[in-house]
Amino acid sequence: xxxxxxxxxKDVSYDVExxxxxxxxxxxxxxxxxxxxxxxxxxxxxxxxHLEGEAxxxxxxxxxxxxxxxxxxxEGLADGEKLHPMQQxxxxxxxxxxxxxxxxxxxxxxxxxxxIPNPTEANIREGLEGNLCRCTGYHNIVQAVLQAASAKSxx
Amino acid sequence: MIPAAFxxxxxESAEHALELLGEHGDDAKLLxxxxxxxxxxxxxxxxxxxxxDIGRLDDLSYVRxxxxxxxxGALTRHRNIETSSLIVDQAPLxxxxxxxxxxxxxxHRGTIGxxxxxxxxxxxxxxxxxxxxxxxxxxxxxxxxxxxADNFFLGFLETDVGSQDLLTEIRVPKVANAGWSxxxxxxxxxxxxxxxxxxxxxxxECGVGxxxxxxxPVRAEAVESAVAGGAGLREAGELAAEGLEPPSDLxxxxxxxQHLARVLTTRALEEATSERLM
Numbered sequence: 001x002x003x004x005x006x007x008x009x010k011d012v013s014y015d016v017e018x019x020x021x022x023x024x025x026x027x028x029x030x031x032x033x034x035x036x037x038x039x040x041x042x043x044x045x046x047x048x049x050h051l052e053g054e055a056x057x058x059x060x061x062x063x064x065x066x067x068x069x070x071x072x073x074x075e076g077l078a079d080g081e082k083l084h085p086m087q088q089x090x091x092x093x094x095x096x097x098x099x100x101x102x103x104x105x106x107x108x109x110x111x112x113x114x115x116i117p118n119p120t121e122a123n124i125r126e127g128l129e130g131n132l133c134r135c136t137g138y139h140n141i142v143q144a145v146l147q148a149a150s151a152k153s154x155x
Numbered sequence: 156m157i158p159a160a161f162x163x164x165x166x167e168s169a170e171h172a173l174e175l176l177g178e179h180g181d182d183a184k185l186l187x188x189x190x191x192x193x194x195x196x197x198x199x200x201x202x203x204x205x206x207x208d209i210g211r212l213d214d215l216s217y218v219r220x221x222x223x224x225x226x227x228g229a230l231t232r233h234r235n236i237e238t239s240s241l242i243v244d245q246a247p248l249x250x251x252x253x254x255x256x257x258x259x260x261x262x263h264r265g266t267i268g269x270x271x272x273x274x275x276x277x278x279x280x281x282x283x284x285x286x287x288x289x290x291x292x293x294x295x296x297x298x299x300x301x302x303x304a305d306n307f308f309l310g311f312l313e314t315d316v317g318s319q320d321l322l323t324e325i326r327v328p329k330v331a332n333a334g335w336s337x338x339x340x341x342x343x344x345x346x347x348x349x350x351x352x353x354x355x356x357x358x359x360e361c362g363v364g365x366x367x368x369x370x371x372p373v374r375a376e377a378v379e380s381a382v383a384g385g386a387g388l389r390e391a392g393e394l395a396a397e398g399l400e401p402p403s404d405l406x407x408x409x410x411x412x413q414h415l416a417r418v419l420t421t422r423a424l425e426e427a428t429s430e431r432l433m
Contacts, residue, residue, distance in 0.1 A: 001163065018163035018206065019196075040156050042194060043345065045260065054234075054263040060193050061264065064163055065186070065210055108260065115259075129344035130258025 003063045007032065008076025018064050023047045025063035026073060034074040034103050038132070045131030048104035049073045055111035057130070074103035077110070086110050086148045095144035097135035105131045109145045119149055158196035165208045169215065169294060172321055175207045177296055181318050185209050187230055187269035190261050215268075215323060218242060224290075227325045229268025234259075236267060246327045248335035248355055252283035255337065258345045268322045271307070274314040274371070275347070279339060281308055281372035282353035284325065285364030286335075291315070292324035299323075304364075308371040333357035334427035338419040342406070349406045350415040352395070354423040359383045363423075368401040368416055378420055388428060392421025 003020075004013040007030055014029040026032050026049065035058060038046030042060040049058045050072040077084035083091065086106050096102045105128065112119065112127040119127065124145045125138070133141060166172035176183055184203035186192055187210055195201040209215070215230040218239045225245055227236065236242055236253045243250050256262055256270065256279050270280055271291075283289075284304045291302045293316055302315050309315060316322050334356040339348045348367050352375075355362035361382040363375040377398070381391035396413035403409045 017160065019158045019160055021157060021193075024157070041197070042190065042257075042261065045258070048260055051263075055260045056264050057260045060190055060261075062163075062186075062189065062193065065189060065208065111263075112259065126344070127259055130260045 001064065003067045005063075005066050005068065006070045008072055016063055018062065020063045021059055022049070022061040022063050022066055022071075023058035025066075026058060026071070032073050032075050036100055036103055038100065038104070043130075043132070044101070044104075045108055045128075046101050046104040048107040048131065050107060050111060053111075053114070055108045055130075072107075074107060077106070084110070085151050086113070086145070089144040089148035089151070090141070093140045093144035093147060095137065095140040097133075097137045101131060101133045101135075105133065105141055109141075109148070113145065113149045113152060117149065118153055119145065121146065124149075156197040158193070159199055159202045161196075161203055162205045163208065164205060166212060169209075169212060169321055169323060172207055172209050172212070173294060173296065173319070175205070176319050176321070179205045179207075183207050183318070185272075185321065188232060188264040188266040189269070190257065190265035191269055191273035191275070209321070216266075220245075220329075221326070224326045224328050227267060227327065229272075229322045229324060230266045231268075233257075233262035233265050233267065233270070237262065242327075245329040245331050246283075246287060248287060248330075248337060248353055249280070249283045249327055251335070251337040252279045252351075252353055255279045255339050255348075255351075261345075267325060271325070272314055272316045272322050274308060274310075274312045276308075276311060276369060276371050277347040277349075277351070277367040278372070279337075279348060279351055279366065282351050282364035282366045283337065283355075284327070285372055285374050286353040286355040286362035287327050287330065288362055289328070290326040291322055292326065293320050294323050295320040301326075305374060308373075311370040313371075330355060330357060333360075334429075336423035336426035338423045338426075340415055340419060350401075350412050350419055352416065352419040352423045354420070354427045356382070356424065356427040359385075363395070363420060365395065365399070365416060365420075368396070368399050368412060370402070373399065375416075375420065378424075382424070388424040389421050392424055393417055395420035
């Protein structure tokens with residue numbers, strides 16, 4: 001069946017089976033492979049994208065549920081060459097080791113700061129409970145989110 | 156992992172959804188937020204031939220003050236419950252339990268109706284609904300019925316919502332000034348409860364719901380009667396596992412679960428009491 005959505009501001013439409021998961025729609029049809037598949041069981045958060053501005057796990061949503069909706073993936077965060085402040089903070093704080101969890105971690109972090117504009121370290125650790133970093137690089141990830149949040153609240 | 160193939164129909168209204176269920180019987184499954192059903196379908200533990208998507212029935216997503224109780228639409232998402240000032244003020248225990256469901260991404264999508272209809276014995280929200288003596292409104296082919304929380308959860312992944320039924324509303328008594336506590340014991344933040352306890356305490360009126368202590372969420376009646384009879388909190392908490400033979404699994408033996416129920420219930424009673432005095 002035909003499923004249409006807006007991904008990173010661009011309207012797309014593909015003919016997919018109803019059982020197609022959003023993450024496969026994004027990776028295999030829209031060819032946006034920045035969104036990773038980790039556990040595939042809605043535990044690890046590697047596949048986190050924004051649906052109508054909120055972080056969701058794209059491995060646990062059918063593409064057809066999003067028909068007509070608006071998705072932002074990691075590819076849609078930067079403004080041209082200019083990184084999104086959260087991406088910039090991850091870069092500056094070296095908030096990644098192998099990098100596999102990073103796209104999902106950044107999407108979850110952006111959503112978290114939207115909901116809690118001035119998060120404490122505890123807010124961040126709790127708010128990122130749905131994202132696993134198997135390198136256990138949480139320390140710098142939390143620092144990056146703190147930096148991005150304070151940069152955002154100053155502007 | 157992808158689910159087995161199925162036909163997809165989007166329900167235009169609650170009536171339409173019921174019509175579709177009537178037409179397709181046991182072959183059909185209702186899809187709300189999908190955060191219980193889709194994982195089951197990916198594991199092929201659920202293989203419906205028709206999925207009826209009720210996720211866009213916005214008229215079933217609401218929180219309303221209905222006098223002595225709050226009326227919560229079955230399709231209200233966890234996030235909307237967590238941030239509803241009405242529920243935060245009038246039934247904070249439900250907010251506390253909801254905040255323990257999954258993680259923020261899951262709570263952005265999952266709905267209260269989907270979660271409780273799934274009937275997982277380790278799920279968080281049923282503990283609060285039992286403690287608060289909530290009532291579920293179920294629409295079926297033979298009309299509407301009111302189901303108290305005690306009669307709603309029937310067994311492992313089984314509730315009173317049959318294959319021809321649609322849960323439409325959850326009614327939670329308004330208990331603004333009551334004491335409450337939600338205690339969930341698990342190994343990692345987003346895990347299911349190894350044991351979970353919800354306590355609602357308002358004078359002698361006491362409600363205690365336990366999860367993962369049986370094949371379904373249950374009421375700790377012995378604790379409630381003890382509190383109503385004026386027993387000390389520790390003495391009452393010691394009765395939490397009475398009559399229950401919880402399952403043993405990788406996380407905990409049955410005996411350890413009984414121990415946890417006693418410890419967590421005592422802790423919950425103490426916290427509920429201290430909050431009330433604040």
